[in-house]
Amino acid sequence: MxxxxxxxxxxxxxxxxxxxxxxxxxxxxxxxxxxxxxxxxxxxxxxxxxxxxxxxxxxxxxxxxxxxxxxxxxxxxxxxxxxxxxxxxxxxxxxxxxxxxxxxxxxxxxxxxxxxxxxxGPNCPGLATPGQGKMGIMPYHIFKEGDIGFISRSGTLTYEVVALLTAAGLGQSTCVGIGGDPIIGTTFKPCLEMFEKDPHTAAVVMCGEIGGSDEEDAAAYIPTMTKPVIAFVSGRTAPPGKRMGHAGAIISGNTGTAAGKVAALQAAGVPVAETIFEIPDMVKKALNR
Amino acid sequence: MKIHEYQAKEILRRFGIPVQPGKVAATPEEAEAIAREFNAPVVIKAQVYVGGRGKAGGIQFGDTPEQARDAAKRVLGMDIKGLTVNKVLVTPKLIIKEEYYVGVIMDRATQAPVIMVSAAGGIDIEEVAATSPEKIIKRPMDMRWGLLPEQARQMLADAGMPSVVVAKGGAILTALAKAFLAADASLAEINPLALMEDGSVMAADAKILIDDNALPRQPEFATWAEPEEANPLEFEAKAEGLTYVKLDGDVGIIGNGAGLVMTTLDMVARSGGKPANFLDIGGGAKAEVMKKALLFVARDPQVKGILVNIFGGITRGEEVAKGIIMAQGELPPGMPIVARLSGTGEVEGRALLANAGLMWGTDMRDASQKIVAAISNL
CATH class of the missing domain: 3.40.50.720 (NAD(P)-binding Rossmann-like Domain)
Structure with a gap:
C-alpha cells in the first residue's frame, strides 16, 4: 500500500x-x-x-x-x-x-x-512509491520499500534525506515532493491526512522550508494524528526579503521564518531535527526501533 | 521584477487610470526643460527601486524651471539605501485634498490575488496592516471574472470613502485589477490614490512588481530590467541563468536544488562559518556550468573559499569534478575548494578530484567542516 x-x-x-x-x-x-x-x-x-x-x-x-x-x-x-x-x-x-x-x-x-x-506541485520532483513505481523525476535507486511516509517542499533535499533513511534501514511507503512554489496544489496537511489513513505507513518525515505558513497549518493538525511525525526546516540562516531559489521560499515581514515554523512544530509535540543527519535516529526513537 | 514609478504609471495610463503627466530626466538640464514645458511648479522624484524616497530626500520641489534644475541636481547621483539615483520623474505639483490606498497583491494563503483598500492612504500600508488591520478592507479576487465594478465600489464604500471617491475610485480599482492580471503583476498598488481639490481622483504614486516567470510573454517589460538591488552580481547572475543571492559571509556556496543549497547554508553556519552566497546550478548541470558558477562566486571579493555540494540525480559527479578542475587555473591562487559529490557518478568524480589534489567531503557536514577549517587556516 x-x-x-x-x-x-x-x-x-x-x-x-x-x-x-x-x-x-x-x-x-x-x-x-x-x-x-x-x-x-x-x-x-x-x-x-x-x-x-x-x-x-x-x-x-x-x-x-x-x-x-x-x-x-x-x-x-x-x-x-x-x-x-x-x-x-x-x-x-x-x-x-x-x-x-x-x-x-x-x-x-x-x-x-x-x-x-x-x-x-508544480515545481516539484513528483512522487515515488518504492517497489511500485514513480511519477516524476526522483532518482528511483535511492528508495527502499518500507513504512516511512515522506513529504518535502524541495527536490535534491528529498533525495539527501531519503538516502539517509535508506542507509539507516528505514524504507519508505510513499515519498511526495509537494513543490517549492507559492501556490501549490497539495500542502503538508492533506498529505499527513493521507499517511494517517494509510495502514502501511508507521511514521512520517516532513521537510519544510522558509516562506508561507503550510508548516504551521500542519502543526495545528499533527496533534490529532496517531502516527509520529519528525520534521526538519531549512533556511534557518536565510535573510528576510530574499527569495532563496524556490519562488515560495521567501521570508516576508515576520511570516515564513524558520524559527516560527520550528516553534510551531515543537509546540505541537513534533521532534524537529537540527540537521538532516539526526532524522533517521529520531524516526527510530519515535518508533522504538 | 521591480519597475520604476514612471513605468508603473505608464501601465496604469494604458488601462485608463488617471495619472498626472510626467517625464523622465537623467540630467538637471533635462529636468529644467521638462519643467519649462509644463509651465508650472514641479515635483522631482528619484526613480529607484526602494521605498522611503521622501524621507531620504529623494523627492524635491521646484517652483521655477531653474529651481527644478537645482532640485534635480541635488537628487541625481544621490545614494538611497545603497542605490544610486540615475533618473528622476518630473511631474506637475499636485494639490491633494485626501489620500487613500488601493492595491492588489498575490496572496499564497488564499491562492488568489487579494484586493486591499484603505482610507488611511499615503503611508506605509504594511504598518497600517500591523497596527490597525480593521482599517483595511480585503477581498480575494475571483479568478473566473476578476474584480467586478460593483465589488470595487462596495469595497471603497465599506472603507468609508466619500461618494465621489466611491464612484471615480471604483472605476480606477476595477482597472487596477485588470492591469494586475494583464501585466502579470504580483503586486500593483496606488498609494496614494488622491482626491484633488477640483474633485478629480488620480494615482499620485504607483508601485508594480512583475512576476519574473511571466517575462517571456511580457517582452516589453523584460526590456525594463535593471539591477534591482545594491548587488550588481545578482543582476548579472540572472542574465547568466544562475540563481544567485548575495549574503554577507566569506564561504562561497554552490549546490544543486534550492532546498539543498539552503540546507547547506545552514550546515556551514552550524560549522562556524558564514555563507557568502546562495547559488543553485539547477538539475543536470554540465562541467561548463560548474566552472561558470565557481568563477562567478569567486568574483565576490568577500569570498575566501568555496564549498560545492552536489547530490547527483540527473547531475553527474564527474561533470561537476571536471568543472571544478577546469575552473582551478582561473580562480584566485590558494583559494580553498571543498567538493562533496554524492549519487550519480560520485566514484568517478571523487577520483578526478583526488588526482587533481582537490579536497572533498564524504557528506555535507564533513565538507562544511572542511571548508570552514580551510578558511580559518588561511
Missing part, C-alpha cells in the same frame, strides 16, 4: 515528446511505472518508447483509462495542461514544471476547486 500512487495506477504524461518529458518517461518506465499514454497536441497517432501519443488528454483517458497524469509541459502552457487534465476527469495530477506564472496558478487553483482532482 501507499498513498496517491500504486502499482495499479495508469499514468499519462503531458509534454512527453519534449526533451525533459521523454528522458523522464524512459526513467519512469524503467522503474516499472505503468505509462499508458503521452499527450502532445500535434503529435497524436505516434508511438514513442512503445507509448501511444494523443492530441488531447480527454482522448488519452478515453482510449487508455489513464487515471493519473504527470506534466512536463513548459511553464507558459503548464497551468493549461493542469486544467485540461482536471476537465478530462484525471483524479491525480503531478506537475513537475518549474517557472509557471503565479497568476496562471491562481487561475488553475480556482479551477481545481470545481473539479475533484488532486494536484501535486
Amino acid at each position: 501507499s498513498i496517491l500512487y500504486h502499482s495499479s495506477t495508469k499514468v499519462l504524461v503531458t509534454g512527453m515528446t519534449g526533451r525533459e518529458g521523454l528522458f523522464h518517461t524512459k526513467n519512469m518506465i524503467a522503474a516499472n511505472t505503468n505509462i499508458v499514454a503521452g499527450v502532445t497536441p500535434g503529435k497524436g497517432g505516434q508511438t514513442i518508447e512503445g507509448v501511444p501519443v494523443f492530441d488531447t488528454v480527454r482522448e488519452a483517458v478515453a482510449k487508455t483509462a489513464a487515471n493519473a497524469a504527470v506534466i512536463f509541459v513548459p511553464p507558459l502552457g503548464a497551468a493549461d495542461s493542469i486544467m485540461e487534465c482536471a476537465e478530462a476527469g484525471v483524479p491525480l495530477v503531478v506537475c513537475i514544471t518549474e517557472g509557471i506564472p503565479v497568476n496562471d496558478m491562481a487561475r488553475a487553483a480556482a479551477f481545481l476547486k470545481e473539479h475533484p482532482t488532486t494536484l501535486i
